[in-house]
Amino acid sequence: MKTIQAATRALQAFAIIAGVALSAGTAARAEEPPVWTVDAGKSRIVFIGRQMGAASKGWFKKFSATIRFDPKNLGASSAEVTVDTASAYTGNEDIDIEMRKEQWFHTAKYPTARFVTTKITAKGANAYEAAGKLTIKDVTKDIVLPFKVALSNGDKTAKITGEVTVKRLDFGIGKGEWGATRIVADEVVIQIEVLANKGG
Amino acid sequence: MPLRNTAERYGVVAKAFHWLTLLLLIGSFTIAYSMVDMRISPQKLVLYSYHKWVGVTVFLIVILRLAWRLRNPAPALPPSTSKLQRHLAALSHGLLYTILIVMPLTGWVMSSARNLPLVYLGLIEIPSPFGVDQALGDALRTVHFYLSLALLFFVGVHVLAALQHHFILRDDILRRMLPWPVRLRGTQLQSKDIET
Numbered sequence: 001m002k003t004i005q006a007a008t009r010a011l012q013a014f015a016i017i018a019g020v021a022l023s024a025g026t027a028a029r030a031e032e033p034p035v036w037t038v039d040a041g042k043s044r045i046v047f048i049g050r051q052m053g054a055a056s057k058g059w060f061k062k063f064s065a066t067i068r069f070d071p072k073n074l075g076a077s078s079a080e081v082t083v084d085t086a087s088a089y090t091g092n093e094d095i096d097i098e099m100r101k102e103q104w105f106h107t108a109k110y111p112t113a114r115f116v117t118t119k120i121t122a123k124g125a126n127a128y129e130a131a132g133k134l135t136i137k138d139v140t141k142d143i144v145l146p147f148k149v150a151l152s153n154g155d156k157t158a159k160i161t162g163e164v165t166v167k168r169l170d171f172g173i174g175k176g177e178w179g180a181t182r183i184v185a186d187e188v189v190i191q192i193e194v195l196a197n198k199g200g
Numbered sequence: 201m202p203l204r205n206t207a208e209r210y211g212v213v214a215k216a217f218h219w220l221t222l223l224l225l226i227g228s229f230t231i232a233y234s235m236v237d238m239r240i241s242p243q244k245l246v247l248y249s250y251h252k253w254v255g256v257t258v259f260l261i262v263i264l265r266l267a268w269r270l271r272n273p274a275p276a277l278p279p280s281t282s283k284l285q286r287h288l289a290a291l292s293h294g295l296l297y298t299i300l301i302v303m304p305l306t307g308w309v310m311s312s313a314r315n316l317p318l319v320y321l322g323l324i325e326i327p328s329p330f331g332v333d334q335a336l337g338d339a340l341r342t343v344h345f346y347l348s349l350a351l352l353f354f355v356g357v358h359v360l361a362a363l364q365h366h367f368i369l370r371d372d373i374l375r376r377m378l379p380w381p382v383r384l385r386g387t388q389l390q391s392k393d394i395e396t
Contacts, residue, residue, distance in 0.1 A: 053318075092314050
């Protein structure tokens, strides 16, 4: 009899613990930041280089991004952006062809560039900083991308804008004769303008 | 040599504008012909920028030159010049000035259409009038090229006319623009320069 009672109690205790653990697990899942789907037609990843002092702007026509973002749960928020390097476009055919070559993006060997956030922190009203790893041509560098988020449409649409300056030669972009930074500046400004909708 | 034009000859300022324009055009054409068929390279970008800088300079000089000319009429043509010749001279000079103004403008718009804007002398950012537009860039490239041929043609006419005046008509048209001090051979030679 005593054995049965003890066994029952043990089972009850197990059930409670399991229940607590289960509900806790559900709660954690509920808190996971929502997925945001990028509206490619209204989003742009722009790059601005300088030649002989003059700024030339271009953008990547193709990229994809996985964004999980919740301003109240930045710890679990993240973004991963994959850019099709061959889609780099400036509107100048000579430059566009040149950029795909080995000395530049070497798109045949490195078709994509990636940015993966490691930590997102708040920096004031609607302002954030995404620390992450930028990989171009197999070179990975830590960068910090300050960005802003403007929510609209009942917090279901987010416009994400940000800008960061990187050095192209850090990634071996524009090597050889193009390494002359007096002619083509080392610094390249990357601007993101992403429109994303909540939901997968 | 007087600074300002006189009734017989050009002053130092007008002469400086004239010969400086020639030097810049020689530079501009030399750069243009060496850069245009180059494969894209840093050297090509440098030459393009130099060409554009020279073009902007020519443009500025032409503007200054016309302003100067407004207040300093050109010396008179020889009395023997026919009405037709006067008209042809005015027309060809007008065309030269027009091309010298329009060519840099087409180059400027082409630069912005081809996404290669310029910072003049590496110092002054020249705004881009229009967005990037491949079709516009290609069209302007053609226009710029034909304007360059027209410019060469009219400069040729200009030179031949000057030589004709000098060697055949034996008047002072060429002499009065020569960059160094010269004695005019016309009948009014000895008369005093008239300040305008």
